[in-house]
Amino acid sequence: MYRIPFLDLPPLAGAAGTVRLPGSKSISNRVLLLAGLAEGRTLVHELLASDDTAVMLDALRALGCTVEQDSASGALAVTGIGGRLPVHAARLYLGNAGTAMRPLAAALAVLATLQGGEFELSGVARMHERPIGDLVAALRPLGCTIDELGTPGYPPLRLRGTAGGRLALERAIRVRGDVSSQFLTALLLALPLAADAQDIVVEVDGELISKPYVEITLNLLARFGIAVRREGWQRFTIPQGSRYRTPGTIHVEGDASSASYFVALGAIAATGGDVLRIEGVGSDSIQGDIRFVEAAQAMGADVRTGPGWLEVRRGRWPLQGITLDANHIPDAAMTLAAMALYAEGPTRIEGIASWRVKETDRIAAMAAELRRVGASVVEGADFIEVSAPETWLPAAIRTYDDHRMAMCLSLAAFNPTVGARVPLRILEPHCVAKTFPDYFEALFALAKADPADIPVITVDGPTASGKGTLAAEIAAALGYGLLDSGALYRATGIAAMWDGVSPDDEAALATLAEGLDLRFGDGADAGRTWLRGRDITDELRLETSGLMASRVSAWPAVRAALHALQLSFRRAPGLVADGRDMGTVIFPDAALKVFLTASAQERAARRHKQLISKGISASLADLRADLEARDLRDRSRSVSPLKPAEDALMLDNSALSIEDSVAQVLAWWQQRRPFGHSA
Ligand SMILES: Nc1ncnc2c1ncn2[C@@H]1O[C@H](COP(=O)(O)OP(=O)(O)O)[C@@H](O)[C@H]1O
Ligand SMILES: Nc1ccn([C@H]2C[C@H](O)[C@@H](COP(=O)(O)OP(=O)(O)O)O2)c(=O)n1
Known part of the structure; x- marks a missing residue:
């Protein structure tokens, strides 16, 4: 997940490949609550790992459920309370998860009334602006004591009761269904707790x-x-004697709302025989949002489906604007508003008043952000009408702590498919953690871009100037990939030492470089490097490896052999590359080139400190002599010598801290981006 203040998406031109969807949020949280209320152990497979399920799991633990990883199956095992409260007081923090707040409020109101207890439910500020009054109004006539601790009609709530209380269930319980269906869902999930003696x-x-x-x-x-x-949809009866029984094992379907972004992506960008395959949800889905597929088809998508999968290709192009009452697909319908950016004629989505009470006021938010990329938008109390941009604008998109805003608007980066070529900035991209923490990683794995559109920042300079440190920090701050080009020459040198190849044998060295079996770790292995399957992370950083690298790198054939490999690191969303010739030879079109220097004395002192901290003894004088010799060789070789590119910005960091250097380069980068300086 990208935990950074903003993520810049380069202009993206196509998409192909397979995406495996994370589990459905709606199914995950319902299953968790049911497993938590049931007796016995439920193994939940393919549970969505996200903010909203995390708060539900925390709540279940606080209420006395056991939640553990089942080592045999890898599933999450939830042992429920069997309808009897082991814990009679708890304060539950539920973030911004409506799918946790509403049903837990109903279940705990019922349990506190019957079995005694006091429970407080709260969330983020926005949660306290999302209505719950209709649920409270349905529960109070039953005899539930519910205190509204903030604004009446909104969380936080306190639910309390004394043991032995009873619920007035003789008459039908009435609940409003026209603001949110979650109130009805909450009652249906909770009331079996009280169905011992009569139908409800x-x-x-x-x-x-x-x-x-x-x-x-x-x-x-x-x-x-x-x-x-x-x-019909008016009257529901929970039969007397109903009791939650665990099914033992349950599989969570992929999230159909999350599928909508990839259906849209296929319709927009899977061209020329490319296919976008979506796994985890398909024709057998129990989720209503699967019907998004029909709406996407009406706009022109070519979609085939089977059990557990969808395949999407571009069909009609440009897409075609439609008018649709989207009451049946409220969440996925947001994606249609993004598809409208690529449609002929306006797209009007009606019946979406509920958008106004979601994670944010989604009608207002969508209108504002789609306008930012150049679309014309008309909004009303319960509709939005979007027409494609005439001119696409590079925009910094606000996401309102709303995962769907981030995912929908990311589709605007495919503007090269309609002849534009503007990048897009997504602010606070980590909001996708609510339902799809790795959304952007999944997007980049499918997206195709013209390499010229993928931004590169180069950091060149002499040894121990701090290139590696600076490049890694900049890459982390921007969510970009990292190329430590020195590591390729170092690995070539190590391979030569292993194989007894002389550092003077240009042809043999080039052959080694050509077939370099090198792997850089990611995720938990980030920072580790393997050569021919052997971990060389520590060996790579030895001074001997650096000196060897400096020698082998002077050969033109070695440099040529590593050229294509270095270019292959240029992948969306962007790259930071450090070395000697990144800005001059490998990425001459880089968007920002930094030439980093520091005095020889300062660099020798840094290397000395670095080695001492690793427990390696070294003499300062020797280090300085070595690095000056290496500088000389790197500067004076015939091919790709160390020198600043003509358009490089010089940064002497002799007297700067690492933070200062990073801040300087990020400030330069902001100036080069088309989004203005406010972000
Ligand atoms: N601006 C700086 N001020 C002080 N020390 C720095 C600075 N930049 C890097 N260093 C330190 O200098 C050492 C060498 O940095 P490194 O990034 O390995 O350099 P290079 O990749 O240029 O050889 C590291 O221990 C690093 O923490
Ligand atoms: N792009 C590059 C990167 C490194 N090299 C050569 C020259 C350097 O002395 C060695 C080692 O580079 P590396 O960046 O790992 O070394 P330092 O961390 O700066 O000491 O490789 C190169 O020729 N071109």
């Missing part, structure tokens, strides 16, 4: 919105042994 009837006031989400609820209740009877 829930009646919906007003036209029920988002019915497919209620279908998910009913489907999962059935999996946990509760057969709710439904009469």
Whole structure:
């Protein structure tokens, strides 16, 4: 996940490949709650790992459930409370997870009333602006004591009761269904706790919105042994004697709302025989948002489906604007607004008043951010109408702590498909953690870009000037990849030592460089390097390796052999490359070139300190002599000598801290970006 203040997406021209979706948020949190209320152990496979499920899991633990990784199956094992509260007081923090707040409020209101207890539920500031009054209004007539601790009608809530209380269940419970279907879902999930002695009837006031989400609820209740009877969408009966029974094992489908971004991506960018395959959700999905596929097809997408998969290609092009009542796909419909950027004629999405009470006011947010990239947008109380940009603008997109804003707007980076070529900045990209922590990684794995559009920052300079340190920090700050080109020459030198190849044998060295079996670790292995399967992380940094690298790198054939490998590091979203000739030879078109220097005395002192800290003894005088000799060789060789590119910015960091150097380079970078300086 990109935990950085902004992520710049280069202009992206195509997309192909396979994406495996993370688990559905709606299914994950419902399954967790049901497993937590049921008796026995439930193995949950393919659970979504995200902010919203994390808060639900924390809440279940606080309520006395056992949550552990099952070593045999790799699934998450939840042992529920069997409908009996082992813990009678808890304060639960539920972030911005509506799928945790609403059903937990209902379940704990019922449990506190029957078994006694006091529970407080709170969340982030936005959670305290998301309505819950209709649920409170449905529960109070049953005899539940609910204190609204902030603004009436909104969380935080306190739910309390004394043991032995009873619920008034003789009459039908009435709940409004026209603001959010989550209130009905919350009641249906919670009320089986009280169905020992009689049927429980829930009646919906007003036209029920988002019915497919209620279908998910009913489907999962059935999996946990509760057969709710439904009469239309107005009346639901939980039969007397209902009791949650764990199904033992349950698999969470991929998230159909998350699939929408990739369906859109295929429709926009899977061209010329390319296919975008989506795994984890398909024709057999129980999620309502799967019907997004029909809307995407109406706009021109070519979609094929089967059980557990979708395949998407570009169909009609440009896409075609549509008018759609999206009441049945409220979350995925946001993606249509992004597809509208590539459509002929306006796209009007109606029946979406609920957007205004989601993670943010999504109608207002969508309108504002789509306009930023150049679209024309009309918004109303319950609709949005979007027309494609006439001129695309490089924009810094605000995401409002709303995962779907980030994912939808990322699709605007595919503007080269309509002849534009502007980059896009996504602010606070980590908001995707709510449902799809690795969304951007998945996007970059599928996206194709013209290498010329992928930004490169080069950092060249003499040894121990701090290039590696600076390059790594800049790459981390921007979410870019890193090329430590020196490591390639060092590895070639190490391979030569292993094989007994002379540092003067140009042809043999070039052959070694050509077939270099080198692997750089990522994730938990980031920073480690393997040569021919052997971990050479420490050996790589030895001074002997540096000297050997300096010798082998003087040969033109060796440099030529490593050229293509270095170019292959230029991948979205961008690259920071450090070495000697990054700005002059390998990436002459780099967007920013830095030439980093420091006095020989300072550099020798840094290397000395670095070696001493690793427990390697060294003489300062020898180090200085070695590095001056290396500088001389690197500067005076015939091919790609160490020298600043003509357009490089010089940075002498003799008297600068690492932080100062990083801040300086990031400031230069901001000036070169087209997004203005505010971000
Ligand atoms: N601006 C700086 N001020 C002080 N020390 C620095 C600075 N930049 C880097 N260093 C230190 O100098 C040493 C050499 O840096 P390194 O990044 O390995 O240089 P290079 O890649 O240019 O050989 C490291 O111990 C690093 O922490
Ligand atoms: N792009 C590059 C990078 C390194 N080299 C050569 C010259 C250097 O002395 C060696 C070692 O480079 P490296 O960047 O790892 O060395 P320092 O960390 O600066 O000491 O490789 C090169 O010729 N071209």
